[in-house]
Amino acid sequence: MTELILFLVCVGSAYALLSKDLLHGAIALSATSVLSALLFFILKAPDVAITEAAVGAGVSTVIFVWAIRETERKDRS
Amino acid sequence: MIARSLILCLFITGLVGLTTRRNLVKKAYALSIMNSAVVLLFVLEGSGIGDKAPLLGGSPGVFVDPVPQALMLTAIVVGVCVSALALTIAYRLHRIYGTLDADELKRLVGHE
């Protein structure tokens, strides 16, 4: 289970870095945060899980989406 | 061992992303990925010595190590602060130059 979640987190992160659409990247990162939070819960770290869910999936997604909306959505390079 | 290799892989992914991606938002993504790799590493390793969340009372069992968990709370918060600041600066740069490409920006700022 741990390995599976970690693998998915790896895939999600790689997708976020490779995707041409920054918004898709932000959503992928948000999903990896939720997965990490689940993993923390499984690993008996409920405090870290709550923080990761609130911060990783919540606040930082808001900030990422804001930044993309205010700048540009496509990674042109 | 597999779990730790995966975390290592995650960390290296972040670092390579930071080096090769030229988009500033992607660089912020990369930092956030590196940070979460370390958080996962601490929590995963710290949980190896017990089978019960560090809350007193309740079911019998051995606690996992609460120290790395407490440290990682701080690390997560620091990570999001760094992201927020990085993106705000990227936003200002985009307002001025209309691009998020690091190399392009370096050329446009044009300092010798």
Place this chain on the structure above:
Amino acid sequence: MNDAELALVPIFLPLVGAAMALVAKSLSEGRASRILETSGAVVGLALPWAALAGLLPAVMAGGVSFTVSGWAPAIGIAERFDGLAWLVDALGFAGAGAAYLYSRGNGPKGPVFTAIFLVQTSALAATASTADLFNLFVCLEVLGLSSYVLVASSQKPGAFLAAFSYLTVSSAAMVFFLIGLFGLYRLTGSLSYEGIEAGLSALADGGGATASLSSACIVAAIAIRVAVMPVYGWLPDAHAMAPHAVSAVLSGVLIKTPLFALGRLLGFLPTGHQAMALVGTAGVVTALVAVIVALSQKDAKRLLAYHSISQVGYIVAAWGLGTAEGLNAAYMHALFHALFKGLLFLSVGTVTDAAGNRNVYTLRNATAALRLSGDRRLTVAAAYAVGALSICAIPPFNGFASKNAIAYLFKGGWEYWALFAAGVCTIASFMKLSMIYLPPRRPVAGPDEATAETQIAVAAYRISLSMKTAMLALALLCIATGLFYGKLNGFAATLLGTAPKVGAGTLYGSSELAKTGISLVLGAALFLFAVSKPGKAAAALVRSRPRSYAGLVLAFVSGLAALGARLVLFP
């Protein structure tokens, strides 16, 4: 309040000041808000001196070791307030105080700036006295975050890019720091320096490769803040683009505090001595390479920024010896550099603002610009002269004593000659910078666009009293510390638990003076080459070397790998 609590007061008072500034921001009335902000600054920058005075007896008696709030050392946060912490605090509050005073005239202004400036000052004090690895991480992050914000606060486009590069590179380095911390915690189960030392020595092989690599990660992450070779690439942009007052603090104080904190940590690690020696050698190389790059610059503040790297190279070189004498010499130069480099950033920043031109090759007749901006007595030019003479190690200014004290430590080695060459380049480079005060080469023919622009900049710019006061205070300190070097050095040596090895008499001996004379002659020759046609072409070549963002990360990673290889293969 006992000594353990008093030792935390210099950390908390700037925070209280920052809180006052934030309350001031949320008040809408102008007058009350301004008064509250100013008193916040006084609480944060002046009151800590009282606490430092109160701590002096305890420090003289050997320092205070304690855990915050008195928790068990196994789990609490260990602190060590000794002579070194006291001295580094004094350096920080002196530099920050003068820079803040200057910022009242020239900006940036506003309660948010005050609050973040005070937060940074507090983090400086916290970094100086921490003896806990994770607490060091937190301190460095506070220090970093506040300095990124302060660099960006100049609102210049270049400053944003510089802040972004600085932020990403040093945050990535801090992740490596955490991995190093992970390695050490897993081996020892402890976060305090003493606990880590005890834990590692209890292991059969002292922790082996894991401990060495973990130390390498931590050292590399801190070295990036000190801007030693090869990880200095972020500094020139950040320091050149920041507001002048912030540049003064960044160059004067911020790059040294982590170095002394690192020294404290390395004293507890088994491979600490080797790491120190390697970083020290890198420091010698830095001192020479950075000054050559500085000589080729055309932007006045960027030139100063490269000099900061070079001067920090001197400090790191002496620090890397790992002896009490080395630390003493390193500290004295760090203190003097804070004074004269702060002074140089403030005065050069003022002059270039007054003239509306930062290009060393084209800016001439700067005195006229100063007069037009309300500095009729040329205080700024005089302050610049003091700073330049100090950094060039001309007696009796303070740089002479501290640079020679460092050179003395290396007598007979290749380092001595490298540092000598760096000194020659420094003189040449400041001769070049001083050309901005020369009269214009030819009378301006007509009101072309550039001159008109310059005139506007000049007309709008005013040099205020607080700016002059800050510069005068620093200039006087440069002279006074030069004249009373012996006493000051003796005081620092006592606090660091050593005896001054080199008296002021030796430093002013005939051979040292002759050496200064030779450097001056060589420096003048180098200067003439630098402003000649081939020299300018060479400078342009150095300036146009490729500097990409990826290079910053690669430099960090290769530095880390080199350090790791050194520690693992030759323990």
Place this chain on the structure above:
Amino acid sequence: MTGRRTMNALGGAIAAVLSLAAVAPIVLADAPWPRAARDLLATAGLEDTGASNLVSAIYLGYRAFDTLGETIVLLAALAGSVSLIVAEGSSRGAGKNLADKAKPLHTEIVNVIAGKLAPIVLLFGAYVMLYGHSSPGGGFQGGVVLASGIIFIAIGRRSGGLGRIDPSLTAFGHASLARIEAAAFSGILLLSFPGVGRAVEAFRVAAWNRGLGIPAVSTIIALNVAIGLKVGAGVALMCVLMLGGNDE
């Protein structure tokens, strides 16, 4: 172009190899995880700090000084971000663009749902914040939840889900958020100022002897509340600014 791409890939490969060489031995080494700190906490944690959540005992008790540093990191980052955004807004004319861009968010459905949800979210945030000493959670997490509640209010205020119940509840302007943040930060500083902890403990013991039961955990609860308010106000201020849905 291809040359640059090759250089880029080469740079990435070098970074990967070198950092792997430096970091892999640390991560993959098979040293046993230390148990001393855990064992010490399991026996002494509750008695020392009064918190049955051992993570909170460390986070707000033994290592509260680190937490203070973390709060300050957040303070610097938020204040810096907000001032950078505001400076941009003022430099291009009263932030007109922000309001335009925010329009798609203000659909009627979002407004109503957000407005109705806000009190529940706020209540949950308060719970997480107040019970951090005994259950998972704490000031920081509670603060973030509180912030999302405030954001919901900000989004939902136009159609007035909450405004209908009590108009004063919608009066979360920038100024009041900044005021709450500054006050809460002062509170955190006051609670952690050197010497205060000892004085509070002495007072508590004296009160205990006179029959006034103030539990040892009250310091942690007070810290949790102060941190929660500070984080909540700070994060809400930044997010409200970013969503552009707030009018002064």
